[in-house]
Amino acid sequence: MYPIIPFVRTEQRSDIVTSWIDRQQRHNDDPLIERAFYYTKNEQHGIYAGSAQLHPFAQQINHFASDLFLIVTAGQVMLRLSTGEDVVAQAQESLVIPRGATFHWLNTTGTAVWFVAYQPQQNPVEAAPQAPFKVDPNLELEAIDGPSAELITSAQRPEVQRNVVYLSADGKFSVGIWQATAYTRRLAAFGDYELMYPIAGAIEITNALGEARAFGAHEGFIVNRGVSNAWHSQGVVKKIYSKVSV
Secondary structure (H helix, E strand, C coil): CCCCEECCCCCCCCCCEECCCCCCEECCCCCCEEEEEEEEEECCCCEEEEEEEECCEEEEECCCCCEEEEEEEECEEEEEECCCCEEEEECCCEEEECCCCCEEEEECCCCEEEEEEECCCCCCCCCCCCCCEECCCCCCCEEECCCCHHHECCCCCCCEEEEEEEECCCCCEEEEEEEECCEEEEEEECCEEEEEEEEECCEEEEECCCCEEEECCCCCEEECCCCEEEEEECCCEEEEEEEEEC
16 A cells, blocks of 8 residues: 555565664664664654564663654563663553663564654754653543544544653654544645554545555554545544654
8 A cells, every 4th residue: 555654564674774772874783673674764854664673682771862662563672761660561562762761671582663763863952861661552631623624524523632642852753642533534645754553443544546444453554744645434543653743
């Protein structure tokens, strides 16, 4: 389905990627990433999103180089904080690792992830580092305005709620939880890069070529900036998302 990009759990392709740890271009010698493939890459906007299989890894990291969102698809990632607390994510759970964070990373053999890394090329905005954390899908949500009324073709406008759980220092990279009642939206172009990861309900997304695909719980996909798509849902949809706004 083009150009809306579904994640594939069995992805085996590999490419040279920018290390999440030190921002160096790496492939065979990366201590963490065994194999990775970008579904989305725009160096100007600092957006890198894709699939990765990880080496068994245990290392102290004193200043993480990226803002990183991970969805664990196999295995386990454990981050031990300076407080001694362990942040553990297993399959179908997700993590946020803020840039500048200090922690000890440990993951098991066979760990695989989907990821969004935000790595601005020049002069990233500095802020007091935050600790990594697991995204809690049961956090309380607040009502927000939904899609513009002129885009909605269903009889009723949706009731939409959201909780932004992380925002980068420059305000361009965000991770959150979003929920909406059923609605249909006509074809419209996205202004952001967004990874969507439904955790409840199902969405039918149609691209500008008229190709439609349904995404249910734990089926992730990416919509790139400027890509037109239409939305249709019949019940309540809840998703975890990561987006880069430029």
